[in-house]
Amino acid sequence: MNTWVYVDHFKGTALPASWEAIGVGKTLGTVKALVFGSGVEALAKTAFEYGADEVLLADDPALADYRAEAFAATLGKLAADGAPDLLLFPTTTRGRELAGMTAIDLKTGVMVDVIALEAADGKITVTRPIYAGKLLTKETCSSKPQIITLRGRAFPKPAQQAGKSGTLTKVSAAAGDFLTKVEGYTTAEGGVSLTDAGVIVSGGRGVSNNPALTPPAGLDEKQAEVWRAQQGFALVKDLAAVLGAAVGASRAAVDAGYIPYPNQVGQTGKVVSPDVYIACGISGAIQHLAGMRTSKVIVAINKDAEAPIFKLARYGVVGDLFQILPALSAAFKKKLGK
């Protein structure tokens, strides 16, 4: 099968699910990686090292910033000429959008956020979660090319083979007046991205319940609650720092104003699948569980032994997170030699 893989990146740093997609493509046949940007030839080299047989490189100042219209026009033209059997994208904000637009241009469909796939006679059957993972569906596409976005961390990342190379083909960006202009960026707070994270430490409503704390004078009841919660999240963040983990939160914690929305895990937040998910003071509402149930090892720390989160957890501590979390940070620091 002739597979093309779109390499999603930000200022030359690839999102790892792009390499996972190359790995999937290689199990099906030959892989052409698509690298679009400005000054991104190094990324083409890395694509070879992750297994691409050929790279189509559109290196053009007009592609310096991701713009859906400009990227879709370039991709649509290449695919119309090159006729791949399969187009793979990582399920990222850019990958999803570009896949959708490319499908319109090529008059085909998209199978999105796929977690497993099998091929028979050139036809792919995928499995993907719907209803935030409460159900799974199989999907097929009757038109060509088949377009698929792959969920990050659902497929193994191939080993990087230093120095491996392949055929580099330079292609041009589609010309045109593209309706949108990128003015700039505001960067996220930093730290590890939730969707790429191998380990996530999350806090819920319970992080605001430390009775031992006395809020500074002058705060009203709501402000005092948020202040308490922020002290609680400081403990969550300390443990995350020790483990190199991302910080997550329940919807209840976000809605109460304890932590910004980009940290929310769940049906109306991010769907994550880390190796270890440590839920602190999270009871486990169905919409939160929907966002993290495929984590490999789930750890719950909650004072309520009846909390639904324990039904999903491999390890649980029924206790006071304000005592357990600092002790756990200290224990990992010691055991990991940090």
Add this chain to the structure above:
Amino acid sequence: MKIVVCVKQVPDSAAKVVVENGKVSWGDAPLVINPWDEYAVEAALRQKEALGGSVTAITIGGEGSKDALKHALAMGADDAILISDPALVNMDTQATAQVLAAAIQKIGGVDMAFFGRQAIDGDAGLVPAQTARLLGWPALTLSSVIKVDGGSVKVERGIEEGRQIVTAKLPAVFSLTKDFGEPRYPSFMGIRKASRAAIPTWSLAELGIPAPVSVIAWPEIMNPPSREVTCEVISGGSPQEIAEALADKILAEKVL
């Protein structure tokens, strides 16, 4: 400012959804407006409040889908249109986008079309960008801040690395994320108005398009494999001893 907001009726996010005899069932859980679409309605209403104009809510579905439109009307939308046709079943996202793009064109003179970021049943999140592509309009997806200035608009879009600030000419398609701001509750007056509203129904013939062809099929829908876990509760001793024991257990999983 002529504004359209596209909404969908879905099972409530707290519903226990299962497959029974090959069919998706959500028991007696209510059908509600897709939660993401409430942000889209909110964004549409705020633009109308700032700039004047009208907000029209549209959806595709049967009679029952009128409830999602009524929710939008109760929040403050001016009117609503139900697109309904026996041929509009089991549609994939590009087929849905074809119908919505045709409806937006039939309404005519639309400056802004708002969508929720995705529907919480299918979870595809493709329809806003695909509708934009069919209309030939900029796709300003995952927007959290929207500022209109004359015939152009500046948005902040959520990306993995933070936010991207983009300007574009209107008309444009927008999808909204939760950090746009909390959607308002329907007012009492709004609910009364919505209950009396006449909602016209447009068929494919009225849209003037043939039935769109879906290319995605769903041969099997399954319950996810149950997680066979028994929770090992770590207890006994001081918080330090519990933490030590828990850390050892996690390290023994060899996933860190």
